[in-house]
Amino acid sequence: MLIQIEYLKRKAVSITIPLILYQGGIILVINTVMRRKDSQVDLQKCVVEKAIEISQAEFSALCNGLLEDKDYISKYKNLMRVDNNGITHCLLILGSDTEDGILINSEGCNYTRYSAYIPNIKQSVTLEQFPALESFNKRMIDVTNSIMNQAIASCEESGDPEYRVDINKYNRVGEPAVYPALIDDMLRDLGNVDETILYSDSIDLMLNSKAIDIPFDYSDEDFTDIEILCARHVLWLYGGEGEKMDLSGKTFLNVDFSGKDLNGADFENCKFYHCTFDNASLVNCNLQNALFSNCSLYNVTAEEAELQNARFFSCNFAKAFFTHSNFKEAVLKSCQTTSSSFMNCCIENIALEETDLPNDKMFDSELDWIKNNIPDFEPNM
Numbered sequence: 093m094l095i096q097i098e099y100l101k102r103k104a105v106s107i108t109i110p111l112i113l114y115q116g117g118i119i120l121v122i123n124t125v126m127r128r129k130d131s132q133v134d135l136q137k138c139v140v141e142k143a144i145e146i147s148q149a150e151f152s153a154l155c156n157g158l159l160e161d162k163d164y165i166s167k168y169k170n171l172m173r174v175d176n177n178g179i180t181h182c183l184l185i186l187g188s189d190t191e192d193g194i195l196i197n198s199e200g201c202n203y204t205r206y207s208a209y210i211p212n213i214k215q216s217v218t219l220e221q222f223p224a225l226e227s228f229n230k231r232m233i234d235v236t237n238s239i240m241n242q243a244i245a246s247c248e249e250s251g252d253p254e255y256r257v258d259i260n261k262y263n264r265v266g267e268p269a270v271y272p273a274l275i276d277d278m279l280r281d282l283g284n285v286d287e288t289i290l291y292s293d294s295i296d297l298m299l300n301s302k303a304i305d306i307p308f309d310y311s312d313e314d315f316t317d318i319e320i321l322c323a324r325h326v327l328w329l330y331g332g333e334g335e336k337m338d339l340s341g342k343t344f345l346n347v348d349f350s351g352k353d354l355n356g357a358d359f360e361n362c363k364f365y366h367c368t369f370d371n372a373s374l375v376n377c378n379l380q381n382a383l384f385s386n387c388s389l390y391n392v393t394a395e396e397a398e399l400q401n402a403r404f405f406s407c408n409f410a411k412a413f414f415t416h417s418n419f420k421e422a423v424l425k426s427c428q429t430t431s432s433s434f435m436n437c438c439i440e441n442i443a444l445e446e447t448d449l450p451n452d453k454m455f456d457s458e459l460d461w462i463k464n465n466i467p468d469f470e471p472n473m
Contacts, residue, residue, distance in 0.1 A: 122211045123192050136180060138195055138208075141171040143184040143217050151187030154194060154204075161202040172197045180206070186214055193217075228268040235262050235270050236278040240303070244284075247299050253286075253365075253385045253405055254425060257295040286386060286406075298386070298406060301345055301365050308365075309339075312346040322352045329355060340378075420458050424449075436461075 144164050146154070154162065165183065174180050174197070182195045193213040197206040219226045239262075243255035262270045276290045284303035289296040301308075310318060327334025337357040348368045355375040363383040374394035381401045388408040397417040404424045412432040420440045424447040435452040438461035455461035 123190075123209065124211055125209050137178070138180045138182050140184045140195070141181050142168055143186060143193075144168075145186040145188055148187045148189040151185065151190065151194075154185060155209075158204040158207055162204075165196065165198050165204065166202040169198045169200055169202065172199065184210075184213065184217070186217070191215060231268045232270070232274060232278060236275055236282070238262075239275065239297075240279065240282055240284060243297055243299060244303050247304055253299040253304065255297045255299065257297065259293050259295065304365075307343065308345040309342040310344045310347050312348065314347070318347060318349070322349075322354070325357060326353050329353065418458070418461065 146164065153160075164185070168183055172181055172183060180197050182197050184193050184195055186193045191212045191214045193210045194204075195208040195210055196204045199205045219229075239257050243257070246255050247253050257275070259270055259272045259275065272290060272293065272295060276288050276295050279285055279288060279295070279297060284299060286298045286300040288298070321337055321339070324334040325337035326332075328336045337354065339362060340358050340360040341362065342359075343363040343365075344367050345365045346367065347364070349372050350368050350370045352369075352372045354377060355373050356377065357374070358378045359382050360378045361381045362379070363385075364387050365385045367384070367387045369392050370388055370390040372389075372392050374392060374397055376396045376398075377394065378398045379402050380398050382399075382403070384402070384404045384407050386406045387404075389412050390408050391411040391413075392409075393413045394417055395413065395415050397414065399414075399422050400418055400420045402419070402422045404422070404427050406426045407424075408428045409432045410428055410430040412429075414437055415433055415435040416437065417434075418438045419434075419442050420438050421442065422439075423443045423445075425443075425445040427447040429448060429450060432450060433452060434449055434454055437452070437454050438458050439449070439454045440456055440458045440461075
């Protein structure tokens, strides 16, 4: 086994460690030795002549007492040397309960004269022993990344944060088999999904806002701005000097509209991710082509709302009141509708998946729905 390391440290008394790295929001803990003010990285080629696994207690004792004589160093000291090509031949000492190891060159002694602490080396040793694992690991990583890239591209194109993975199309003759349960775990490890549903040969993903690289116009950090907009809208509603809320085309993340009076507001082409409208009033709102992902509309009142082509994914409509609203060609997927009302709504070409509408009177034709003479909303004057 050939390893390139920065250097072998001579006659160190002990090794001190951990370094914490932040990458992509993930905390990665690495055990290493940091050097101060080196002008460059000097690599040294080392050959592992033998890997020896010792108990974790012995490994800790070695880390804290490198200059002490060790039987396992004495036994194999003839294997350790620097050859005529300048390549160092070493022992690799592994702890039973750690992924890390220590490279040792004793120069014929019974203790460690030169050493290098190698993080996460045990996996490399395993791959060296079982080359088939390396091919398998690479295949699983490639499949996982491919699935995630396709899911993100699909979401950005359709606005649907849900994506179904057909595992069968990734199983190819001559390549390692793809296991749904493993891919499910690996997709979760990436941190780009809110939830997954695992089936025998497919996986349903719900992408989160980290995966969807879309700039947000408003988030929970814009609480004051939202409050001002809502207050001005209420003044407009009741004949004051306010202004009608027109946020068409905006994108919202984690915004709380709970209890707000949003009657008559314009949210056309808006996108709402993880937003809350509990107990809000959306009477006669324009929500055409709007997207709602993982939003709560519990006990919302949305009579006579325009919801043509609106898309709802994993939303809570429990006790919501949507009477006389237009859901023509809307999409409702994985939505909860317990005790909700869709009385006299237009549901022409509505798409439902894992969502049940109540047994209310509804219209399959927009023309029939219009004949009910739904009045246009106007602010009270």
